[in-house]
Amino acid sequence: MTAFSLAAGYRRRILGRIVLLTALAGAVAAAMLLDVATGPSGVRLTDLLQADTEPALAIILWDIRLPQAVMAVLVGAALALAGAEMQTTLNNALASPFTLGLTNAATLGAALGIVFDLSLPGIPSLWTIPLNAFAAAVAATLLVNALARSQGAGADTIVLFGIAMVFVMNALLWLIQYVASADAVQQIVFWTMGSLNRATWEKDALVALALAICLPLSLRQAWAMTTLRSGEDHARSFGIPVARLRLVVLLRVSLLAAAAVSFVGTIGFIGLVGPHLARLLIGEDHRFYLPGAALAGALVMSLASTASKSIVPGLVLPVGIVTALVGIPLFMTLLLSQRRRG
Protein backbone atom coordinates (compact mmCIF):
# COMPACT_ATOMS: atom_id res chain seq x y z
CA MET A 1 0.00 0.00 0.00
CA THR A 2 1.16 3.53 -0.72
CA ALA A 3 1.73 6.14 1.94
CA PHE A 4 -1.49 7.72 3.30
CA SER A 5 -3.59 5.11 1.53
CA LEU A 6 -5.76 4.71 4.64
CA ALA A 7 -6.50 8.43 4.64
CA ALA A 8 -7.38 8.27 0.95
CA GLY A 9 -9.72 5.31 1.56
CA TYR A 10 -11.30 7.15 4.46
CA ARG A 11 -11.82 10.28 2.36
CA ARG A 12 -13.78 8.17 -0.15
CA ARG A 13 -16.07 7.10 2.71
CA ILE A 14 -16.48 10.74 3.69
CA LEU A 15 -17.48 11.59 0.14
CA GLY A 16 -20.13 8.85 0.29
CA ARG A 17 -21.52 10.40 3.47
CA ILE A 18 -21.65 13.86 1.94
CA VAL A 19 -23.61 12.38 -0.97
CA LEU A 20 -25.98 10.71 1.49
CA LEU A 21 -26.48 13.93 3.45
CA THR A 22 -27.21 15.79 0.23
CA ALA A 23 -29.70 13.10 -0.79
CA LEU A 24 -31.36 13.36 2.63
CA ALA A 25 -31.61 17.13 2.26
CA GLY A 26 -33.17 16.61 -1.17
CA ALA A 27 -35.64 14.12 0.30
CA VAL A 28 -36.58 16.64 3.01
CA ALA A 29 -37.22 19.30 0.34
CA ALA A 30 -39.36 16.84 -1.64
CA ALA A 31 -41.29 15.77 1.49
CA MET A 32 -41.89 19.42 2.33
CA LEU A 33 -43.25 20.07 -1.14
CA LEU A 34 -45.57 17.08 -0.76
CA ASP A 35 -46.65 18.43 2.63
CA VAL A 36 -47.44 21.82 1.12
CA ALA A 37 -49.38 20.13 -1.69
CA THR A 38 -51.57 18.23 0.80
CA GLY A 39 -54.37 19.66 2.89
CA PRO A 40 -57.97 19.20 4.01
CA SER A 41 -59.17 21.92 1.62
CA GLY A 42 -58.17 19.75 -1.33
CA VAL A 43 -56.31 22.61 -3.02
CA ARG A 44 -53.56 21.11 -5.18
CA LEU A 45 -50.02 22.33 -5.75
CA THR A 46 -50.82 23.49 -9.27
CA ASP A 47 -53.66 25.61 -7.86
CA LEU A 48 -51.36 27.08 -5.24
CA LEU A 49 -49.13 28.41 -8.00
CA GLN A 50 -51.96 30.86 -8.70
CA ALA A 51 -51.72 32.23 -5.15
CA ASP A 52 -50.46 35.57 -6.44
CA THR A 53 -53.82 36.33 -8.00
CA GLU A 54 -56.20 34.51 -5.63
CA PRO A 55 -56.27 35.92 -2.04
CA ALA A 56 -57.91 32.74 -0.66
CA LEU A 57 -55.19 30.59 -2.16
CA ALA A 58 -52.56 32.97 -0.85
CA ILE A 59 -53.92 32.52 2.67
CA ILE A 60 -53.89 28.72 2.31
CA LEU A 61 -50.34 28.76 0.98
CA TRP A 62 -48.67 31.47 3.07
CA ASP A 63 -50.62 31.38 6.33
CA ILE A 64 -51.49 27.69 6.67
CA ARG A 65 -49.61 25.16 4.60
CA LEU A 66 -46.15 26.68 4.31
CA PRO A 67 -45.76 27.63 8.00
CA GLN A 68 -46.97 24.16 9.00
CA ALA A 69 -44.68 22.40 6.53
CA VAL A 70 -41.72 24.48 7.71
CA MET A 71 -42.63 23.81 11.34
CA ALA A 72 -42.75 20.05 10.68
CA VAL A 73 -39.23 20.16 9.25
CA LEU A 74 -37.88 22.37 12.03
CA VAL A 75 -39.47 20.41 14.87
CA GLY A 76 -38.37 17.09 13.36
CA ALA A 77 -34.81 18.38 13.05
CA ALA A 78 -34.78 19.84 16.57
CA LEU A 79 -36.11 16.70 18.27
CA ALA A 80 -33.86 14.34 16.30
CA LEU A 81 -30.77 16.45 16.95
CA ALA A 82 -31.66 16.49 20.65
CA GLY A 83 -32.13 12.70 20.63
CA ALA A 84 -28.83 12.10 18.82
CA GLU A 85 -26.87 14.18 21.31
CA MET A 86 -28.56 12.51 24.25
CA GLN A 87 -28.00 8.99 22.93
CA THR A 88 -24.30 9.69 22.56
CA THR A 89 -23.62 11.48 25.81
CA LEU A 90 -25.73 9.07 27.85
CA ASN A 91 -24.49 6.03 25.92
CA ASN A 92 -28.07 4.82 25.63
CA ALA A 93 -29.81 4.09 22.34
CA LEU A 94 -33.21 4.65 23.98
CA ALA A 95 -32.44 8.13 25.27
CA SER A 96 -34.45 11.01 23.84
CA PRO A 97 -35.96 14.21 25.25
CA PHE A 98 -39.18 12.21 25.69
CA THR A 99 -37.71 9.24 27.55
CA LEU A 100 -35.76 11.43 29.98
CA GLY A 101 -38.63 13.64 31.04
CA LEU A 102 -37.48 16.84 29.33
CA THR A 103 -40.45 16.87 27.00
CA ASN A 104 -42.73 16.16 29.95
CA ALA A 105 -41.10 18.99 31.91
CA ALA A 106 -41.56 21.38 28.99
CA THR A 107 -45.21 20.31 28.75
CA LEU A 108 -45.62 20.91 32.48
CA GLY A 109 -44.08 24.37 32.07
CA ALA A 110 -46.46 25.13 29.22
CA ALA A 111 -49.40 23.83 31.28
CA LEU A 112 -48.42 26.03 34.24
CA GLY A 113 -48.23 28.98 31.88
CA ILE A 114 -51.72 28.22 30.53
CA VAL A 115 -53.45 27.55 33.83
CA PHE A 116 -51.89 30.32 35.90
CA ASP A 117 -51.44 32.74 32.99
CA LEU A 118 -47.77 33.25 33.86
CA SER A 119 -47.00 36.17 31.60
CA LEU A 120 -44.00 38.37 32.21
CA PRO A 121 -44.20 42.17 31.87
CA GLY A 122 -42.60 43.35 28.64
CA ILE A 123 -42.48 39.86 27.14
CA PRO A 124 -44.75 39.36 24.10
CA SER A 125 -47.48 36.78 24.69
CA LEU A 126 -46.04 34.62 21.89
CA TRP A 127 -42.96 34.06 24.05
CA THR A 128 -44.76 33.34 27.32
CA ILE A 129 -45.55 29.66 26.82
CA PRO A 130 -42.19 28.81 25.18
CA LEU A 131 -40.32 30.58 27.97
CA ASN A 132 -42.29 28.66 30.60
CA ALA A 133 -41.65 25.42 28.75
CA PHE A 134 -37.95 26.19 28.40
CA ALA A 135 -37.59 27.23 32.05
CA ALA A 136 -39.25 23.99 33.19
CA ALA A 137 -37.12 21.87 30.84
CA VAL A 138 -33.92 23.56 32.04
CA ALA A 139 -35.00 23.19 35.67
CA ALA A 140 -35.66 19.48 35.09
CA THR A 141 -32.28 19.10 33.36
CA LEU A 142 -30.42 20.80 36.17
CA LEU A 143 -32.28 18.75 38.75
CA VAL A 144 -31.55 15.46 36.99
CA ASN A 145 -27.93 16.48 36.56
CA ALA A 146 -27.54 17.59 40.19
CA LEU A 147 -29.10 14.37 41.47
CA ALA A 148 -26.92 12.29 39.18
CA ARG A 149 -23.79 14.20 40.22
CA SER A 150 -24.53 13.44 43.84
CA GLN A 151 -24.32 9.77 42.85
CA GLY A 152 -21.23 10.08 40.63
CA ALA A 153 -22.75 11.58 37.47
CA GLY A 154 -22.71 8.29 35.56
CA ALA A 155 -24.73 8.03 32.37
CA ASP A 156 -26.87 5.23 33.82
CA THR A 157 -27.68 7.34 36.88
CA ILE A 158 -28.82 10.22 34.68
CA VAL A 159 -31.04 7.84 32.70
CA LEU A 160 -32.49 6.47 35.93
CA PHE A 161 -33.28 9.92 37.33
CA GLY A 162 -34.59 10.96 33.91
CA ILE A 163 -37.08 8.10 33.88
CA ALA A 164 -38.14 9.02 37.42
CA MET A 165 -38.59 12.58 36.13
CA VAL A 166 -41.05 11.34 33.47
CA PHE A 167 -43.32 9.95 36.18
CA VAL A 168 -42.99 12.97 38.47
CA MET A 169 -43.72 15.42 35.65
CA ASN A 170 -46.70 13.37 34.49
CA ALA A 171 -48.11 13.25 38.01
CA LEU A 172 -47.75 17.03 38.35
CA LEU A 173 -49.37 17.52 34.95
CA TRP A 174 -52.32 15.37 35.98
CA LEU A 175 -52.60 17.35 39.22
CA ILE A 176 -52.72 20.62 37.27
CA GLN A 177 -55.32 19.19 34.90
CA TYR A 178 -57.35 18.02 37.90
CA VAL A 179 -57.57 21.52 39.36
CA ALA A 180 -57.65 23.50 36.09
CA SER A 181 -60.71 24.88 34.33
CA ALA A 182 -62.24 22.91 31.45
CA ASP A 183 -60.92 25.45 28.96
CA ALA A 184 -57.38 25.22 30.31
CA VAL A 185 -57.55 21.41 30.34
CA GLN A 186 -58.51 21.47 26.67
CA GLN A 187 -55.51 23.64 25.88
CA ILE A 188 -53.21 21.38 27.87
CA VAL A 189 -54.51 18.34 26.00
CA PHE A 190 -53.38 20.09 22.82
CA TRP A 191 -49.78 20.05 24.09
CA THR A 192 -49.88 16.40 24.95
CA MET A 193 -51.19 15.35 21.53
CA GLY A 194 -48.77 17.10 19.25
CA SER A 195 -50.20 19.13 16.41
CA LEU A 196 -48.85 21.43 13.72
CA ASN A 197 -52.12 23.34 13.37
CA ARG A 198 -51.03 26.45 15.22
CA ALA A 199 -47.81 26.99 13.29
CA THR A 200 -47.11 30.58 12.25
CA TRP A 201 -44.04 32.22 10.73
CA GLU A 202 -43.14 33.79 14.10
CA LYS A 203 -43.23 30.40 15.80
CA ASP A 204 -41.24 28.91 12.93
CA ALA A 205 -38.65 31.62 13.44
CA LEU A 206 -38.34 30.80 17.15
CA VAL A 207 -37.76 27.08 16.53
CA ALA A 208 -35.34 27.95 13.71
CA LEU A 209 -33.50 30.24 16.13
CA ALA A 210 -33.16 27.40 18.67
CA LEU A 211 -31.78 25.14 15.93
CA ALA A 212 -29.48 27.86 14.61
CA ILE A 213 -28.04 28.28 18.10
CA CYS A 214 -27.73 24.58 18.93
CA LEU A 215 -26.55 22.89 15.73
CA PRO A 216 -23.29 24.87 15.33
CA LEU A 217 -22.53 24.41 19.04
CA SER A 218 -23.17 20.66 18.68
CA LEU A 219 -20.88 20.44 15.68
CA ARG A 220 -18.12 22.20 17.60
CA GLN A 221 -18.15 19.25 19.99
CA ALA A 222 -18.44 16.62 17.27
CA TRP A 223 -14.97 15.15 17.78
CA ALA A 224 -15.41 14.89 21.53
CA MET A 225 -18.79 13.19 21.12
CA THR A 226 -17.39 10.78 18.55
CA THR A 227 -14.57 9.91 20.95
CA LEU A 228 -17.11 9.33 23.70
CA ARG A 229 -18.46 6.41 21.64
CA SER A 230 -15.18 4.64 22.48
CA GLY A 231 -16.19 4.50 26.14
CA GLU A 232 -16.45 7.00 28.96
CA ASP A 233 -13.25 5.95 30.77
CA HIS A 234 -11.30 6.03 27.56
CA ALA A 235 -12.63 9.50 26.68
CA ARG A 236 -11.99 10.87 30.18
CA SER A 237 -8.46 9.54 30.16
CA PHE A 238 -7.88 11.45 26.91
CA GLY A 239 -8.81 14.64 28.76
CA ILE A 240 -12.36 15.04 27.46
CA PRO A 241 -14.43 16.61 30.26
CA VAL A 242 -17.29 14.13 29.98
CA ALA A 243 -19.41 15.43 32.89
CA ARG A 244 -19.25 19.01 31.57
CA LEU A 245 -19.96 17.84 28.03
CA ARG A 246 -23.01 15.97 29.31
CA LEU A 247 -24.35 19.03 31.15
CA VAL A 248 -23.85 21.29 28.12
CA VAL A 249 -25.58 18.75 25.88
CA LEU A 250 -28.52 18.42 28.27
CA LEU A 251 -28.94 22.21 28.37
CA ARG A 252 -28.91 22.33 24.56
CA VAL A 253 -31.41 19.50 24.48
CA SER A 254 -33.68 21.42 26.90
CA LEU A 255 -33.69 24.37 24.52
CA LEU A 256 -34.46 22.19 21.50
CA ALA A 257 -37.12 20.14 23.29
CA ALA A 258 -38.77 23.22 24.78
CA ALA A 259 -38.79 25.04 21.43
CA ALA A 260 -40.41 22.03 19.76
CA VAL A 261 -42.90 21.18 22.51
CA SER A 262 -43.96 24.80 22.96
CA PHE A 263 -45.44 24.99 19.49
CA VAL A 264 -46.45 21.48 18.50
CA GLY A 265 -46.85 19.59 21.77
CA THR A 266 -45.45 16.19 22.69
CA ILE A 267 -43.95 14.14 19.87
CA GLY A 268 -41.91 11.36 21.35
CA PHE A 269 -41.01 9.20 18.44
CA ILE A 270 -38.90 11.57 16.31
CA GLY A 271 -36.17 11.99 18.92
CA LEU A 272 -35.67 8.25 18.83
CA VAL A 273 -36.07 7.43 15.14
CA GLY A 274 -34.07 10.32 13.62
CA PRO A 275 -30.81 9.31 15.32
CA HIS A 276 -31.36 5.61 14.54
CA LEU A 277 -31.98 6.28 10.86
CA ALA A 278 -28.90 8.50 10.67
CA ARG A 279 -26.79 5.87 12.42
CA LEU A 280 -27.91 3.20 9.97
CA LEU A 281 -27.25 5.41 6.96
CA ILE A 282 -24.25 7.48 7.93
CA GLY A 283 -22.50 5.93 10.93
CA GLU A 284 -21.41 7.70 14.09
CA ASP A 285 -18.83 10.24 13.02
CA HIS A 286 -20.71 13.12 14.64
CA ARG A 287 -19.64 15.65 12.01
CA PHE A 288 -22.07 13.82 9.72
CA TYR A 289 -24.22 11.94 12.21
CA LEU A 290 -25.63 15.06 13.93
CA PRO A 291 -26.76 16.84 10.73
CA GLY A 292 -27.84 13.44 9.39
CA ALA A 293 -30.05 12.86 12.45
CA ALA A 294 -31.55 16.35 12.10
CA LEU A 295 -32.32 15.73 8.41
CA ALA A 296 -33.73 12.24 9.08
CA GLY A 297 -35.95 13.65 11.84
CA ALA A 298 -37.09 16.46 9.54
CA LEU A 299 -37.89 13.93 6.81
CA VAL A 300 -39.91 11.62 9.04
CA MET A 301 -41.80 14.50 10.63
CA SER A 302 -42.55 16.05 7.26
CA LEU A 303 -43.87 12.74 5.92
CA ALA A 304 -45.91 12.28 9.10
CA SER A 305 -47.38 15.75 8.59
CA THR A 306 -48.48 14.76 5.07
CA ALA A 307 -49.89 11.48 6.38
CA SER A 308 -51.80 13.30 9.12
CA LYS A 309 -53.66 15.21 6.39
CA SER A 310 -54.18 12.22 4.10
CA ILE A 311 -55.29 9.31 6.30
CA VAL A 312 -58.81 10.64 6.84
CA PRO A 313 -59.91 12.82 3.89
CA GLY A 314 -60.90 16.32 4.96
CA LEU A 315 -59.56 15.86 8.49
CA VAL A 316 -56.16 16.74 9.96
CA LEU A 317 -55.15 14.29 12.68
CA PRO A 318 -52.73 15.48 15.38
CA VAL A 319 -49.29 14.68 13.98
CA GLY A 320 -48.12 13.14 17.27
CA ILE A 321 -50.73 10.40 16.86
CA VAL A 322 -49.62 9.73 13.29
CA THR A 323 -45.91 9.52 14.12
CA ALA A 324 -46.70 6.90 16.74
CA LEU A 325 -49.27 4.84 14.83
CA VAL A 326 -47.61 4.85 11.41
CA GLY A 327 -44.00 5.57 12.19
CA ILE A 328 -43.26 3.11 14.94
CA PRO A 329 -44.28 -0.06 13.03
CA LEU A 330 -42.20 1.16 10.08
CA PHE A 331 -39.29 1.87 12.36
CA MET A 332 -39.50 -1.55 14.01
CA THR A 333 -39.59 -3.23 10.58
CA LEU A 334 -36.50 -1.30 9.54
CA LEU A 335 -34.59 -2.17 12.72
CA LEU A 336 -35.53 -5.85 12.56
CA SER A 337 -34.60 -6.17 8.89
CA GLN A 338 -31.27 -4.49 9.66
CA ARG A 339 -30.69 -6.99 12.46
CA ARG A 340 -31.52 -9.95 10.19
CA ARG A 341 -29.01 -8.69 7.62
CA GLY A 342 -26.48 -8.75 10.38
Place this chain on the structure above:
Amino acid sequence: MTLYLNGLSVRYGQRPVLTDLCLPPVAAGSVVGLLGANGAGKSTLLRALAGLQSATGTATLDGQSLLTSTHHEAVGYLPQSLPQGSPLLAYEAVLSTLRATRPDLSRRAAEQRIETVFDRLGLRDLALRTMAQLSGGQRQMVGLAQVLVRQPRLLLLDEPTSALDLRWQLAVLQTVRSLTVDHGCLALIAIHDINLAARFCDRLLILGDGTVIADGPPASALTPATLSDAYAVSARVERCSLGTPIVLADSALPL
Protein backbone atom coordinates in the same frame (compact mmCIF):
# COMPACT_ATOMS: atom_id res chain seq x y z
CA MET B 1 11.54 10.63 32.57
CA THR B 2 10.77 9.01 35.91
CA LEU B 3 7.65 7.63 37.56
CA TYR B 4 7.56 7.64 41.33
CA LEU B 5 4.86 6.50 43.74
CA ASN B 6 4.88 7.03 47.47
CA GLY B 7 2.16 6.35 50.03
CA LEU B 8 -0.49 6.04 47.33
CA SER B 9 -3.87 5.04 48.77
CA VAL B 10 -7.33 4.64 47.26
CA ARG B 11 -10.60 3.94 49.05
CA TYR B 12 -13.97 2.97 47.63
CA GLY B 13 -16.19 4.48 50.30
CA GLN B 14 -14.90 3.03 53.56
CA ARG B 15 -13.13 0.11 51.88
CA PRO B 16 -9.40 0.55 51.26
CA VAL B 17 -8.37 -0.76 47.84
CA LEU B 18 -4.79 0.46 47.71
CA THR B 19 -2.93 1.13 50.93
CA ASP B 20 0.26 3.13 51.18
CA LEU B 21 1.63 1.89 47.87
CA CYS B 22 5.26 2.75 47.13
CA LEU B 23 7.26 2.33 43.94
CA PRO B 24 10.87 3.46 43.82
CA PRO B 25 11.60 5.67 40.79
CA VAL B 26 11.08 3.85 37.50
CA ALA B 27 13.20 5.17 34.64
CA ALA B 28 12.16 5.84 31.04
CA GLY B 29 12.33 2.86 28.75
CA SER B 30 10.97 0.46 31.38
CA VAL B 31 8.04 -1.89 31.16
CA VAL B 32 6.53 -2.62 34.56
CA GLY B 33 4.14 -5.56 34.88
CA LEU B 34 1.39 -5.35 37.48
CA LEU B 35 0.54 -8.81 38.76
CA GLY B 36 -1.87 -10.00 41.39
CA ALA B 37 -5.11 -11.87 41.94
CA ASN B 38 -8.49 -10.45 40.96
CA GLY B 39 -9.30 -7.50 43.22
CA ALA B 40 -5.66 -6.96 44.21
CA GLY B 41 -5.83 -3.31 43.06
CA LYS B 42 -4.10 -3.44 39.66
CA SER B 43 -6.88 -1.71 37.72
CA THR B 44 -7.45 0.77 40.54
CA LEU B 45 -3.79 1.77 40.48
CA LEU B 46 -3.92 2.35 36.72
CA ARG B 47 -7.19 4.31 36.97
CA ALA B 48 -5.75 6.48 39.76
CA LEU B 49 -2.66 7.28 37.68
CA ALA B 50 -4.88 8.04 34.67
CA GLY B 51 -6.79 10.59 36.74
CA LEU B 52 -10.01 8.57 36.73
CA GLN B 53 -9.99 7.66 40.40
CA SER B 54 -9.32 9.98 43.32
CA ALA B 55 -6.33 8.94 45.40
CA THR B 56 -4.13 10.27 48.20
CA GLY B 57 -0.37 10.16 48.49
CA THR B 58 2.22 10.90 45.85
CA ALA B 59 2.38 9.86 42.22
CA THR B 60 4.69 11.90 40.03
CA LEU B 61 5.88 11.79 36.46
CA ASP B 62 9.04 13.85 36.05
CA GLY B 63 8.30 15.48 39.38
CA GLN B 64 4.79 16.62 38.37
CA SER B 65 1.89 15.14 40.29
CA LEU B 66 -0.38 12.79 38.38
CA LEU B 67 -3.04 13.10 41.07
CA THR B 68 -3.59 16.84 41.44
CA SER B 69 -3.24 18.19 37.93
CA THR B 70 -4.32 17.02 34.53
CA HIS B 71 -1.62 15.27 32.60
CA HIS B 72 -3.75 13.79 29.92
CA GLU B 73 -1.28 14.60 27.19
CA ALA B 74 1.48 12.67 28.91
CA VAL B 75 -0.66 9.68 29.90
CA GLY B 76 -2.24 7.04 27.68
CA TYR B 77 -4.71 4.71 29.39
CA LEU B 78 -6.30 1.61 27.89
CA PRO B 79 -9.30 0.45 29.95
CA GLN B 80 -9.90 -3.20 30.69
CA SER B 81 -13.26 -3.23 28.93
CA LEU B 82 -14.24 -1.30 25.84
CA PRO B 83 -17.79 -0.78 24.56
CA GLN B 84 -19.46 -3.27 22.26
CA GLY B 85 -19.24 -2.48 18.59
CA SER B 86 -20.65 0.70 17.08
CA PRO B 87 -21.01 1.85 13.46
CA LEU B 88 -17.83 3.90 13.93
CA LEU B 89 -14.98 2.94 11.58
CA ALA B 90 -11.77 1.85 13.31
CA TYR B 91 -9.98 4.64 11.43
CA GLU B 92 -12.36 7.32 12.67
CA ALA B 93 -12.24 6.01 16.25
CA VAL B 94 -8.52 6.78 16.15
CA LEU B 95 -8.97 9.97 14.14
CA SER B 96 -11.60 11.36 16.53
CA THR B 97 -9.33 10.71 19.51
CA LEU B 98 -6.53 12.62 17.88
CA ARG B 99 -8.76 15.45 16.67
CA ALA B 100 -10.52 15.84 20.02
CA THR B 101 -7.28 15.97 21.96
CA ARG B 102 -4.86 17.57 19.50
CA PRO B 103 -6.81 20.11 17.43
CA ASP B 104 -3.53 21.91 16.79
CA LEU B 105 -2.21 19.15 14.51
CA SER B 106 -2.50 19.73 10.79
CA ARG B 107 -4.60 17.28 8.78
CA ARG B 108 -1.47 15.90 7.15
CA ALA B 109 0.31 15.42 10.47
CA ALA B 110 -2.75 13.68 11.92
CA GLU B 111 -3.05 11.35 8.92
CA GLN B 112 0.66 10.55 9.14
CA ARG B 113 0.36 9.62 12.80
CA ILE B 114 -2.67 7.43 12.18
CA GLU B 115 -1.02 5.56 9.28
CA THR B 116 2.04 4.98 11.45
CA VAL B 117 0.09 3.60 14.39
CA PHE B 118 -2.05 1.31 12.20
CA ASP B 119 1.12 0.00 10.56
CA ARG B 120 2.92 -0.42 13.85
CA LEU B 121 0.06 -2.51 15.28
CA GLY B 122 -0.55 -4.37 12.00
CA LEU B 123 -4.14 -3.12 11.81
CA ARG B 124 -4.12 -1.69 8.29
CA ASP B 125 -6.64 -4.25 7.02
CA LEU B 126 -9.12 -3.41 9.78
CA ALA B 127 -8.96 0.38 9.47
CA LEU B 128 -12.03 0.85 7.32
CA ARG B 129 -14.21 -1.73 9.07
CA THR B 130 -16.78 -0.64 11.63
CA MET B 131 -16.16 -1.43 15.28
CA ALA B 132 -19.26 -3.64 15.17
CA GLN B 133 -17.56 -5.84 12.56
CA LEU B 134 -14.48 -6.40 14.72
CA SER B 135 -13.91 -9.15 17.28
CA GLY B 136 -13.32 -8.27 20.93
CA GLY B 137 -9.58 -8.67 20.47
CA GLN B 138 -9.55 -6.49 17.38
CA ARG B 139 -11.49 -3.79 19.23
CA GLN B 140 -8.90 -3.99 21.97
CA MET B 141 -6.19 -3.39 19.35
CA VAL B 142 -8.06 -0.35 18.02
CA GLY B 143 -8.35 0.90 21.62
CA LEU B 144 -4.58 0.56 21.88
CA ALA B 145 -4.19 2.45 18.60
CA GLN B 146 -6.30 5.28 20.11
CA VAL B 147 -3.88 5.40 23.03
CA LEU B 148 -0.68 5.22 20.98
CA VAL B 149 -1.69 7.77 18.33
CA ARG B 150 -1.47 10.50 20.97
CA GLN B 151 2.16 9.51 21.63
CA PRO B 152 1.92 9.53 25.43
CA ARG B 153 5.01 9.23 27.61
CA LEU B 154 3.38 7.02 30.22
CA LEU B 155 1.37 4.01 29.01
CA LEU B 156 -1.16 2.56 31.45
CA LEU B 157 -2.54 -0.61 29.92
CA ASP B 158 -5.16 -2.61 31.78
CA GLU B 159 -4.98 -6.19 30.57
CA PRO B 160 -4.23 -5.24 26.97
CA THR B 161 -3.84 -8.89 25.95
CA SER B 162 -6.89 -10.38 27.71
CA ALA B 163 -8.99 -10.78 24.54
CA LEU B 164 -6.13 -11.59 22.17
CA ASP B 165 -4.88 -14.87 20.73
CA LEU B 166 -1.28 -15.91 21.28
CA ARG B 167 0.08 -14.25 18.16
CA TRP B 168 -1.51 -10.90 18.96
CA GLN B 169 -0.53 -11.11 22.65
CA LEU B 170 3.09 -11.33 21.55
CA ALA B 171 2.62 -8.63 18.90
CA VAL B 172 1.15 -6.15 21.42
CA LEU B 173 3.80 -6.74 24.03
CA GLN B 174 6.58 -6.54 21.43
CA THR B 175 5.13 -3.23 20.23
CA VAL B 176 4.97 -1.82 23.75
CA ARG B 177 8.49 -3.05 24.41
CA SER B 178 9.85 -1.41 21.26
CA LEU B 179 7.95 1.84 21.96
CA THR B 180 9.54 2.15 25.37
CA VAL B 181 12.97 1.54 23.88
CA ASP B 182 12.56 3.69 20.74
CA HIS B 183 10.70 6.64 22.27
CA GLY B 184 11.87 6.49 25.86
CA CYS B 185 8.38 6.13 27.26
CA LEU B 186 7.35 4.08 30.22
CA ALA B 187 4.67 1.38 30.45
CA LEU B 188 2.67 -0.04 33.34
CA ILE B 189 0.78 -3.13 32.25
CA ALA B 190 -1.75 -5.04 34.34
CA ILE B 191 -1.57 -8.59 33.11
CA HIS B 192 -2.76 -12.02 34.17
CA ASP B 193 -0.31 -14.14 32.18
CA ILE B 194 2.66 -14.34 34.52
CA ASN B 195 4.96 -15.96 31.95
CA LEU B 196 4.27 -13.27 29.36
CA ALA B 197 4.94 -10.67 32.05
CA ALA B 198 8.23 -12.38 32.96
CA ARG B 199 9.23 -12.42 29.31
CA PHE B 200 8.44 -8.79 28.40
CA CYS B 201 8.66 -6.75 31.61
CA ASP B 202 11.81 -5.30 33.14
CA ARG B 203 10.19 -5.15 36.48
CA LEU B 204 7.21 -6.76 38.20
CA LEU B 205 5.04 -5.19 40.87
CA ILE B 206 3.05 -7.95 42.54
CA LEU B 207 0.02 -6.68 44.47
CA GLY B 208 -2.08 -8.42 47.08
CA ASP B 209 -4.99 -6.80 48.94
CA GLY B 210 -3.87 -3.37 47.84
CA THR B 211 -0.29 -3.63 49.09
CA VAL B 212 3.00 -4.57 47.45
CA ILE B 213 3.94 -8.21 47.87
CA ALA B 214 7.03 -8.06 45.68
CA ASP B 215 8.77 -5.53 43.48
CA GLY B 216 11.78 -6.13 41.28
CA PRO B 217 13.07 -7.82 38.15
CA PRO B 218 11.12 -10.98 37.21
CA ALA B 219 13.90 -13.25 38.36
CA SER B 220 13.75 -11.93 41.91
CA ALA B 221 10.06 -10.98 42.18
CA LEU B 222 8.73 -14.36 41.08
CA THR B 223 9.28 -16.91 43.82
CA PRO B 224 7.09 -19.73 45.14
CA ALA B 225 6.53 -17.64 48.27
CA THR B 226 5.39 -14.46 46.47
CA LEU B 227 3.16 -16.50 44.14
CA SER B 228 1.63 -18.24 47.13
CA ASP B 229 0.98 -14.88 48.82
CA ALA B 230 -0.41 -13.23 45.69
CA TYR B 231 -2.48 -15.99 44.12
CA ALA B 232 -2.87 -18.64 46.87
CA VAL B 233 -1.27 -21.28 44.65
CA SER B 234 1.54 -23.74 45.02
CA ALA B 235 3.95 -23.01 42.17
CA ARG B 236 7.47 -23.69 40.97
CA VAL B 237 9.64 -21.11 39.25
CA GLU B 238 12.04 -22.58 36.70
CA ARG B 239 14.18 -21.16 33.93
CA CYS B 240 13.68 -21.55 30.21
CA SER B 241 16.60 -21.99 27.84
CA LEU B 242 16.74 -18.19 27.41
CA GLY B 243 17.12 -17.73 31.14
CA THR B 244 13.64 -16.21 31.60
CA PRO B 245 11.72 -17.42 34.67
CA ILE B 246 8.80 -19.72 33.92
CA VAL B 247 6.06 -20.26 36.47
CA LEU B 248 4.53 -23.72 36.73
CA ALA B 249 1.46 -23.61 38.92
CA ASP B 250 0.84 -26.97 40.60
CA SER B 251 -2.24 -26.55 42.75
CA ALA B 252 -4.60 -24.06 44.36
CA LEU B 253 -4.08 -23.60 48.09
CA PRO B 254 -7.01 -23.36 50.50
CA LEU B 255 -8.03 -19.72 51.07
